[in-house]
Amino acid sequence: MDGAAATPPAPERTSPRVGPAAPAGSDDDVFIATDNPYWELGDADTSLGSFRAFFRRVASALPPVLALLRRVGPAAVVSVLACQLLAGALWALTLVLGAQLLQAVLDAQALARPLSQQLAGHYGTVLGLGAAYLGKLALDAAAEMLRARLSPTLIATAEQDFVDACLRAPLQRFDDPEFVDRMHRARDRGLHYVESIVDQVVALSGAGIGLVSGGLALAVLHPALLPVLLLCLLPQAWSAIRALLCVQSHWDQSIALSRQGWMLQDLASQPEPAAELRALQMEPLLGARHRRVSEALRQSLSRLKAGIARTKAAGAVLSGVAQGMAYLWLLLLVDRGSLAPALAGAAALGMRTSLDAVRQLVHALDQMMEKALYLDDYFAFVRHAPGVPGEPGAMPTAAPLTAPRTISLHGVSYAYAGAPDRPVLQDIDLTLHQGQTLALVGENGSGKSTLAKLLAGLYEPTRGRLCWDGIDCRRLDARQRLAHTLIVPQHPLRWPYSAEQNVRLGRVGLPEDAAEALRFRAAVQAAQADDVAAQLPQGWKTRLNRLFKGGIELSSGQWQRLAVARGLYRDAALTIWDEPTAPLDAKAEAAVYASLAQLRRERTVVLITHRLASAQTADCIHFLRAGRIVESGTHAELMALGGGYAQLYALQARLAEGGPPTAA
Numbered sequence: 001m002d003g004a005a006a007t008p009p010a011p012e013r014t015s016p017r018v019g020p021a022a023p024a025g026s027d028d029d030v031f032i033a034t035d036n037p038y039w040e041l042g043d044a045d046t047s048l049g050s051f052r053a054f055f056r057r058v059a060s061a062l063p064p065v066l067a068l069l070r071r072v073g074p075a076a077v078v079s080v081l082a083c084q085l086l087a088g089a090l091w092a093l094t095l096v097l098g099a100q101l102l103q104a105v106l107d108a109q110a111l112a113r114p115l116s117q118q119l120a121g122h123y124g125t126v127l128g129l130g131a132a133y134l135g136k137l138a139l140d141a142a143a144e145m146l147r148a149r150l151s152p153t154l155i156a157t158a159e160q161d162f163v164d165a166c167l168r169a170p171l172q173r174f175d176d177p178e179f180v181d182r183m184h185r186a187r188d189r190g191l192h193y194v195e196s197i198v199d200q201v202v203a204l205s206g207a208g209i210g211l212v213s214g215g216l217a218l219a220v221l222h223p224a225l226l227p228v229l230l231l232c233l234l235p236q237a238w239s240a241i242r243a244l245l246c247v248q249s250h251w252d253q254s255i256a257l258s259r260q261g262w263m264l265q266d267l268a269s270q271p272e273p274a275a276e277l278r279a280l281q282m283e284p285l286l287g288a289r290h291r292r293v294s295e296a297l298r299q300s301l302s303r304l305k306a307g308i309a310r311t312k313a314a315g316a317v318l319s320g321v322a323q324g325m326a327y328l329w330l331l332l333l334v335d336r337g338s339l340a341p342a343l344a345g346a347a348a349l350g351m352r353t354s355l356d357a358v359r360q361l362v363h364a365l366d367q368m369m370e371k372a373l374y375l376d377d378y379f380a381f382v383r384h385a386p387g388v389p390g391e392p393g394a395m396p397t398a399a400p401l402t403a404p405r406t407i408s409l410h411g412v413s414y415a416y417a418g419a420p421d422r423p424v425l426q427d428i429d430l431t432l433h434q435g436q437t438l439a440l441v442g443e444n445g446s447g448k449s450t451l452a453k454l455l456a457g458l459y460e461p462t463r464g465r466l467c468w469d470g471i472d473c474r475r476l477d478a479r480q481r482l483a484h485t486l487i488v489p490q491h492p493l494r495w496p497y498s499a500e501q502n503v504r505l506g507r508v509g510l511p512e513d514a515a516e517a518l519r520f521r522a523a524v525q526a527a528q529a530d531d532v533a534a535q536l537p538q539g540w541k542t543r544l545n546r547l548f549k550g551g552i553e554l555s556s557g558q559w560q561r562l563a564v565a566r567g568l569y570r571d572a573a574l575t576i577w578d579e580p581t582a583p584l585d586a587k588a589e590a591a592v593y594a595s596l597a598q599l600r601r602e603r604t605v606v607l608i609t610h611r612l613a614s615a616q617t618a619d620c621i622h623f624l625r626a627g628r629i630v631e632s633g634t635h636a637e638l639m640a641l642g643g644g645y646a647q648l649y650a651l652q653a654r655l656a657e658g659g660p661p662t663a664a
């Protein structure tokens with residue numbers, strides 16, 4: 001129990017909170033008054049409750065552990081077990097031969113014969129004893145070496161399985177807080193504990209085999225010694241498991257508070273919130289909240305430690321009593337003449353080593369049980385990781401998928417995974433022909449970006465159909481569809497690589513030839529990203545990640561120029577631009593729109609913008625409100641309609657001319 005009690009693992013389960021709640025109306029409310037905050041997520045049914053539920057969970061974690069071990073090195077695992085089994089058998093033999101030899105020595109003393117004379121008939125036993133003991137040592141060393149070789153392979157395999165599982169997950173799973181929580185638990189706790197699986201399994205089997213071999217030796221010496229051994233085992237096992245249940249129960253109750261602590265530590269230590277936090281003068285508030293959370297956790301942990309100390313003390317007393325009784329029993333057997341003194345000596349040694357094995361076994365079981373709870377998080381995530389989107393029912397693609405001539409949406413609705421009852425797009429019908437430009441405009445939150453992601457194939461409609469050339473996209477290969485698509489999202493990823501890689505990642509795998517170099521140059525010039533590179537210390541080779549020495553941070557507009565260049569470099573039949581110029585200065589914006597105008601002649605373009613003047617030349621403009629398309633047509637048609645689009649356009653025009661910023 002030492003490990004669990006000394007350094008209890010950070011928990012991942014949810015249950016009632018402990019600790020003081022913030023007084024209603026206090027400044028602290030800002031940190032806790034949210035519906036379903038992330039620290040309250042988790043499986044409600046994972047509460048251990050009873051010994052039975054606890055063992056059931058441990059038992060369910062074992063098969064995947066063994067399956068992983070079989071995958072990474074079945075021969076090594078079998079070899080370790082074989083070494084341990086043989087070492088255990090040799091240890092039992094050592095005890096029995098030792099007892100025989102001791103008997104010979106005692107007999108020699110009793111008969112007053114020289115020891116050499118008495119041992120003359122036991123040379124075989126002496127040699128056997130030496131060989132058995134050396135053999136055991138050699139096998140222990142071999143098992144240890146095999147274990148050391150197995151561990152790194154296991155860690156690498158487990159990490160790869162985790163990354164593969166994450167990469168396989170369709171985008172919509174990342175909108176489901178439960179999924180994200182499970183993924184983080186698998187990474188932060190499960191993966192961490194996978195590292196120790198080999199140690200635990202080897203320790204467990206080693207201790208188990210040690211106990212069995214000690215028990216066998218005792219049984220050979222005198223069968224009545226076995227129940228005595230069992231008597232010594234029980235108090236230790238009881239106290240260890242009880243202490244472990246205390247640890248788990250503590251974490252069950254303090255998880256919400258622990259997560260609040262982590263969240264506050266993140267806010268205080270991450271670079272992103274640092275500026276705004278200081279600008280809003282929130283440091284004292286944050287510090288005070290963290291102090292309260294820490295204090296509540298400290299109190300809870302103190303109670304836990306005291307409880308564990310009491311349980312361990314009770315276990316130690318009971319175990320001491322049991323051991324005392326065991327040795328008394330041994331003396332009684334000798335006194336009654338049921339056990340020769342030499343055998344009693346060997347039995348005492350056997351009992352000692354068996355008790356050591358029990359201690360090791362309980363410790364290994366304890367570690368295993370403690371970790372099983374977190375390993376379960378890991379294995380459940382990796383095992384149930386979803387497949388590639390569009391895979392079920394995907395058409396056998398004998399021929400590669402060609403670029404679509406028509407993209408159509410029929411009664412499409414979409415609800416995010418985290419809020420399935422709240423569709424953010426409803427009954428969308430639209431058709432987009434090859435070479436057309438379609439603009440999506442509307443107020444904040446009206447669903448433009450979501451619709452763009454559906455068009456790009458990143459999300460599948462929750463209702464209705466999205467078709468390419470009349471074929472329901474669910475029947476098409478998702479990866480092939482994405483190969484014909486480019487989306488420059490509203491908040492593009494700032495890849496922590498070099499400036500050049502930030503552009504070239506737009507289309508990986510292109511041959512490094514003159515055509516590719518031309519493509520790169522054209523993209524970076526059109527996005528005015530070459531200006532960005534020119535200001536960097538190592539030009540295009542400059543690493544854009546402050547976490548590494550020599551790494552550089554860019555401004556939002558500079559990052560955006562790289563993102564636009566990446567989009568232009570990718571080039572695709574369907575190009576989707578989600579507010580591509582929002583953080584750009586006027587010069588860069590003009591350059592980007594000139595490039596888009598060029599693209600419009602050759603590609604199908606979807607443009608999302610709040611700057612309605614930029615949407616004027618689109619073949620069709622869809623005006624969205626609250627997840628529905630409420631107006632559609634050309635700029636002239638929508639202006640003639642005099643609806644929401646016309647009003648917004650008039651307002652923007654008035655602002656541009658320096659008019660009063662009143663709503664239209």
Ligand SMILES: Nc1ncnc2c1ncn2[C@@H]1O[C@H](COP(=O)(O)OP(=O)(O)OP(=O)(O)O)[C@@H](O)[C@H]1O
Binds near residue numbers: 175442449450451
């Ligand atoms: N990952 C998400 N999970 C749950 N809801 C989301 C998610 N992303 C967006 N939403 C919700 O979907 C609705 C539409 O969001 P979307 O980003 O598509 O709007 P938008 O029109 O692009 O807004 P903006 O003009 O502000 O960029 C919003 O109500 C938003 O709260």
